[in-house]
């Protein structure tokens with residue numbers, strides 16, 4: 001598994017963090033949701049990236065029209081027309097990918113081989129759920145991708161900023177990856193053993209969750225608070241996330257980034273589970289809480305860790321001179337700095353993950 005051949009020193013190169021993270025997450029997400037064929041299709045990736053922006057502009061423009069005129073306005077407004085064209089094209093590409101699979105399955109049956117190609121991805125799952133009923137696979141794909149790519153890209157960006165130039169941390173993370181992959185192979189079972197990485201990502205999310213608030217609810221009945229107040233039925237409310245980065249009783253030295261904070265917390269009785277990245281608790285509302293907590297948190301944790309294993313083994317990165325990433329605030333939303341730049345340098349990886357798939 002150890003790579004012997006590596007002679008070039010490619011030197012440091014600047015990268016724009018947001019566009020790089022967006023490309024990586026869009027490809028990975030497409031691999032899981034839409035499958036191998038579409039995740040390598042440039043047009044598909046471009047649509048999944050652009051769709052969320054087009055949808056935001058189109059909805060913002062449509063809101064300016066009175067409700068009863070919106071159907072007509074949607075036919076005229078350039079943003080809505082672009083959105084329809086993107087959805088239409090996504091349908092064509094997804095249907096073509098589905099058809100390729102059906103043809104493959106038919107051929108497999110004709111030649112009567114025992115070996116059939118099976119797919120484990122969103123495209124296949126949607127086909128199974130549809131059970132022959134008509135549906136628009138492009139619409140279905142874009143609906144899930146819409147909430148998935150931006151949030152995960154944002155988490156990855158923050159992790160890249162928080163780890164930039166921290167050589168000791170990178171060495172410790174590399175040691176962990178090498179030890180875990182050597183013991184468990186490059187398998188799904190290996191990933192939960194990446195405990196320092198798990199803690200480091202959770203710490204990034206603690207200091208920069210998706211918003212100043214994480215939970216929005218509209219109570220179905222009056223809620224009587226223990227201190228005596230009432231949240232009346234039907235009145236929407238939000239719960240602050242501020243304790244995550246400001247409460248020193250919960251998190252000593254709360255504003256400092258400590259990559260191993262949750263690794264240490266895991267060893268404290270009662271916190272073994274809640275200190276893990278995909279867990280939720282009132283102390284860390286990065287995924288929300290309760291029945292409506294983010295259902296994709298296990299998937300996201302897995303996706304980001306797999307990607308980080310590759311990045312950490314294959315690259316060094318540091319902030320570009322003068323770059324001091326700042327969390328941006330849009331209303332109650334928080335976003336990793338969209339303008340940050342890193343210097344990135346290829347390194348010789350100690351183990352070859354690309355060749356280690358089992």
Ligand code: HEM
Nearest residue numbers: 147148151152155215216286287288289292293294296300
């Ligand atoms: C880093 C990435 C992500 C973060 C930080 C995140 C965070 C959140 C948060 C804070 C909530 C609100 C939970 C609550 O109200 O208690 C939520 C809900 C939700 N998320 Fe995520 N999310 C991420 C990725 C994803 C992805 C990739 C998907 C889909 C594949 C997804 C699908 C959803 C859905 C469907 C809900 C609504 C759940 C419900 O109302 O029952 N999220 N997410």
